[in-house]
Structures are given as C-alpha cells and as structure tokens.
Amino acid sequence: MTPKLLLDALIPLMADLSREMHDSERYRRLLDTLRMLFPCDAAALLRLDGEVLVPLAINGLSSDTLGRRFRVSEHPRFRILLSNVPPTRFPANSSLPDPYDGLVEAHSGELHVHDCMGCQITMNGRPWGLLTLDALGAGRFDSVDTASLQAFASLAAATVNVAERIHDLAETSEQERQRAEAYRLAANQSRRELIGQSPAHKKMMKEIRLAGPSNMTVLITGETGVGKELVANAIHAASPRARKPIISLNCAALPETLVESELFGHVRGAFSGAVSDRRGKFELADGGTLFLDEVGELSLAVQAKLLRVLQSGQIQRVGSDEEHKVDVRVIAATNRNLEEEVRQGRYRSDFYHRLSVYPLLAPPLxxxxxxxxxxxxxxxxxxxxxxxxxxxxxxxxxxxxxxxxxxxxxxxxxxxxxxxxxxxxxxxxxxxxxxxxxxxxxxxxxxxVKPLISEQEEQIQSELDLQNGSSLRDAVSAYERRLISASLARNGGNVASTARELGIDRANLNRMAKRLGLK
Missing domain, CATH: 1.10.8.60 (Helicase, Ruva Protein; domain 3)
Known part of the structure; x- marks a missing residue:
C-alpha cells in the first residue's frame, strides 16, 4: 500500500472528526475504509467493557453478532490481541478457536484455514477495545504493512475519542454525569441488558432517560414477557438512587394474607409463625427503589394501605402501632388494563392515579x-x-x-x-x-407464523372498501377506527399513552373514540 493511497483513504475519516454525526454512522465509515485498505472479508470494532468485548460495528459478519457479548476469558485470540499493543497476526493453521466461527457472512461452518489479525485500540494508555480483520483465504494478509494498520488503529482511537467527547459534552449537568456513572455501574453488575435499535426500542429508552432522574412513580405497562423488570432496573440505574438497592416484589406470587407482611414487615407474635421481628420491602428499599411487579393483582384492601404509604411515606409493621418514615421510589408493572379495572370497580381510582404519575409502555417484540x-x-x-x-x-x-x-x-x-x-x-x-x-x-x-398486514396492504384494503360502495367519510372513519384501536392495543388500553403516541390531545381522542363507537 502506497503512502498516497493510505492518505487519500484517511483524509475523509479525518474530515469526519470535525463533523456531527451519529456514532453508528461514524463507526460504519471507519470499517468501510478499513476493508477498502486491507484485503479482508470481515471486520469488527469491539469495545472492552470490564471482562467482556461488546461489538459496536461490524462489516461482513452476521447481524446477530451485534447482540453478542464475548467474554475475553473464553476467547484466547481476543486475549492475545488485548495483551499486545502492535498488530498481531495469527498463523493460518493456528489451533486457537476463532470467535467468529460461523459468523462470517460469506462462509458457513468452521473457519479451518484463513487469515486473521487484529489490533488493540488504546485510549489514555489503556486498552479501549479491538479492531479485528478476517480473510477467508490463507496468506491474504502477507502484503499488509503492520505500520499502516497501526496508523489506522490510531485514527480509530481518535474517532472513538471524538465520539465519546461529543457524548460527554451532551451531559451538561453534574446530575446527568452521576446518572451515567450509576447506569454504567449497574450495567456491570448484571449481564442482562436492554438490547435493540428499532424505533419502538429507542422511544422506550428515551422515556427511561426522561423518567429516570425524576422521583416520579412509574407504571410500566406491556404484555407478558416484554421485559418490564429490565425496564424498571434501567429506570433505577438512571436515577440518583442508583447506588441504593432496588427491591422487587411479585405481587401475584404471594397469598393475600402475606402481602402486607412482605410490604411493611411484622413484629414478633403478629400472627402464627411470626417468631421474630421482620423488616418489609419498604424498609429494605429505604433510600432506593421498590419494584412492584404484577401490581394489578393487589386486593382493594392492600391498595388502600399502599395508597397511604405513597401519600405520606409512613409505614407500619403488621402487629405494631409504631410508624416508620421511609424514602422510597415506587416503580410498578402490570400486563392488565388498569383503567378498565377501575371502570369495573376492581381497582381503586385514587391508587391507580398515584401509580401512573409517569406511564411507560414496554413495546411487544x-x-x-x-x-x-x-x-x-x-x-x-x-x-x-x-x-x-x-x-x-x-x-x-x-x-x-x-x-x-x-x-x-x-x-x-x-x-x-x-x-x-x-x-x-x-x-x-x-x-x-x-x-x-x-x-x-x-x-x-x-x-x-402469522404475517403482519403491511401498511401498503391496509391502503389497498381501504381503496377496495371505497370502491365497494363506501363513501369517503366512511373509508376515513374506518381507517381512523383501525388506527386508534391498534394504538390502544399497543398501549394496553391506556388513553393518555395512546393520545401521546398519536400526537393528539386526550380530550380530542375521547371525542373521536365516542364518534367512532370505540369504548
């Protein structure tokens, strides 16, 4: 590779350093240039997060690679690359397992003989991550100038540095800085995380970042299995309470006679089997967060006692006359339509409104x-x-x-x-x-498999309805009815959330629903 070719390829990337763009686009351009300069069939940029390598961008690898988390201790090639500052090339006949076996798009099966090399990316004198290159044929990297790859790795470090500095500048307050640090610490403590890039996922993450720093009670709604507990953990991690515990209670998993004891604790002798004093979930969560899962299963009697705690912050152990003051943020979750439960008299209206100060929908998969x-x-x-x-x-x-x-x-x-x-x-x-x-x-x-009806098919169906004798007004009403019904279903029947999604006022939504015959 001639110095002029290298310089011509690097100039656009250097120009990108002064431009504002999304991190994913910045990293995509980096890997496109890498594959243009070096004869590889696949490339990846990975960030070192503790003992795990997280793929940030890939080129030539299957799309599910972005969701994988590679433990360095399980992948000797990654371990070797992270221990060497200069670029490292592995022999074609190396017996070390390749982390990308079965993941290269142009190849299926085990990569028995191929060229593989990588380069450490260093930030502030410490390993930040890796650039990896794989070629399906042996000897493809014979002509690669390691000094050129090292220069490219330096530019990659500058690109990462710019991306991270832009992100840091966006965090304009000390509170936000602490929130980001707390979220990082919480993420390191748990292997489970909220993964996604879809508009629905990004919308939910935006709501989490908005609700997290507040002290509002959050009601997470959504179908069974969408990950409402993960959402609750993310809200807690994004809050000033992140260094304090988040205590969880599944309200549906306990008999009604034990719910009060679990929530508020009990004193010795309060009931048969209470052989000693016991702190409840509220006391355990003092200073932190209490997550009430399946909150729609609570009885009316327990709802009334919880309402008092949410209003005053005072709790009373079962069997005791003494009150305790607690500082607890409540996050609740349910797959029920609580508004409908209120209308049917099965749920207290005042308790529902206390829970749903900030309603947040977890979208279905x-x-x-x-x-x-x-x-x-x-x-x-x-x-x-x-x-x-x-x-x-x-x-x-x-x-x-x-x-x-x-x-x-x-x-x-x-x-x-x-x-x-x-x-x-x-x-x-x-x-x-x-x-x-x-x-x-x-x-x-x-x-x-039940294929979804596309927007184009819905449009065609509307046109057919119109051709089959419906007036324009009838066709528009039918479309509005389908649109509102679908949004209500996505939001678990929550009118406020549906109005926000559709971008209209709640009162207008109620009037439209009444006109269209929707309950």
Missing part, C-alpha cells in the same frame, strides 16, 4: 423488527456457553422464521425457544459439533 435478531444473538451466546459449543448460529432461513413469528410470549418466549431449540438440535447430532447452526426446520414456529 413483534413491533421491534430486527431487534429480534439482536436479542437472539444475546441468547445464542448465552446458550453457546451453557452447552459448551465453539459457536451457535442461525441459518438465514431460521432468521426469517424468527422475524416472521408474532411472539405472543415476547422476549421471554424468544429466550425459551432458542434454549429449547439449541438443546434439541444438539441432541440430533451424531457427534458433538464445535459449531451448531440452527435451521428453520429446527424451530417449532414454522406453522405458527
């Missing part, structure tokens, strides 16, 4: 598009480790099946389906493979 593949990548990596495989991947037809299925059980169902399918597919193998590829036929979802 079927509305999150290609997030399905990113989340699948996370579960595939979990099961690869659990089953002791070198690689666990999805065939193209399997990806199509997952994208086409409606996922009534949402993310929880996806997790169980991948775990079950991987186990069954492994059992079918005559010999234990190093790489296991899950095909469409391995999944038991093929006959359950």
């Amino acid at each position: 079927r509305e999150r598009g290609h997030d399905i593949l990113l989340i699948s990548g996370f579960f595939l990596e979990e099961n690869r480790f659990r089953l002791g495989l070198l690689s666990l991947r999805l065939a193209t037809d399997a990806q199509e099946v997952l994208l086409g299925y409606r996922w009534p059980g949402n993310v929880r169902e996806l997790e169980h389906v991948i775990a079950r399918t991987a186990l069954k597919a492994l059992a079918k193998q005559p010999e234990r493979p190093r790489i296991l590829t899950l095909a469409a036929e391995d999944f038991d979802l093929v006959n359950e």
